Amino acid sequence: DAKTTQPPSMDCAEGRAANLPCNHSTISGNEYVYWYRQIHSQGPQYIIHGLKNNETNEMASLIITEDRKSSTLILPHATLRDTAVYYCIVSRPNFGNEKLTFGTGTRLTIIP
Amino acid sequence: ETGVTQSPTHLIKTRGQQVTLRCSSQSGHNTVSWYQQALGQGPQFIFQYYREEENGRGNFPPRFSGLQFPNYSSELNVNALELDDSALYLCASSPNSGRNSEQYFGPGTRLTVT
Numbered sequence: 001d002a003k004t005t006q007p008p009s010m011d012c013a014e015g016r017a018a019n020l021p022c023n024h025s026t027i028s029g030n031e032y033v034y035w036y037r038q039i040h041s042q043g044p045q046y047i048i049h050g051l052k053n054n055e056t057n058e059m060a061s062l063i064i065t066e067d068r069k070s071s072t073l074i075l076p077h078a079t080l081r082d083t084a085v086y087y088c089i090v091s092r093p094n095f096g097n098e099k100l101t102f103g104t105g106t107r108l109t110i111i112p
Numbered sequence: 113e114t115g116v117t118q119s120p121t122h123l124i125k126t127r128g129q130q131v132t133l134r135c136s137s138q139s140g141h142n143t144v145s146w147y148q149q150a151l152g153q154g155p156q157f158i159f160q161y162y163r164e165e166e167n168g169r170g171n172f173p174p175r176f177s178g179l180q181f182p183n184y185s186s187e188l189n190v191n192a193l194e195l196d197d198s199a200l201y202l203c204a205s206s207p208n209s210g211r212n213s214e215q216y217f218g219p220g221t222r223l224t225v226t
Contacts (some may be wrong), residue, residue: 045217046214096132097143099145101157103154
């Protein structure tokens with residue numbers, strides 16, 4: 001599976017959009033981009049995934065560049081509860097049997 | 113619907129001992145994966161069980177072993193504990209309901225080896 005690069009930390013003001021970047025320059029054609037987050041003392045939580053089209057769900061939006069070498073997770077109106085470590089993962093889909101390779105993620109802090 | 117549960121929550125063991133951690137997958141999920149998360153690091157894949165068979169293993173020694181039961185619950189066993197085994201152990205289950213089924217993680221078991 002391709003590796004990803006994320007900034008170690010970011011701050012965002014409450015109520016503003018949080019934009020979390022991820023580089024995955026070695027992504028292959030059949031690999032998807034997945035985002036999970038981990039709130040302190042909890043297990044990781046799935047957020048969203050995508051292949052090449054932009055995706056949106058009730059939690060976030062995912063923007064993938066046309067060359068698929070990078071992506072951005074957008075939390076449209078960040079709240080204090082969004083403070084967490086966010087992981088960008090690249091993996092071939094396998095019906096939930098993916099062996100997820102987590103990096104160190106981005107620690108997002110929402111500032112009141 | 114009950115989510116993924118793990119027991120115990122916390123555990124303290126001595127170097128050289130053996131430990132068993134338990135995971136109950138979410139109802140209807142037939143895949144369970146185990147991850148080890150050291151302090152300040154992302155989770156690292158240990159192994160995965162699908163319908164009671166091991167379905168892939170990460171870079172962990174044989175003293176890490178597992179089981180999956182007919183009800184799809186699972187155990188992680190670690191023999192000859194080492195200080196570096198101190199970590200948060202996470203299990204995740206998946207329903208295999210689609211090509212991109214998400215994984216649902218439990219809260220983890222915090223293991224401390226002294």
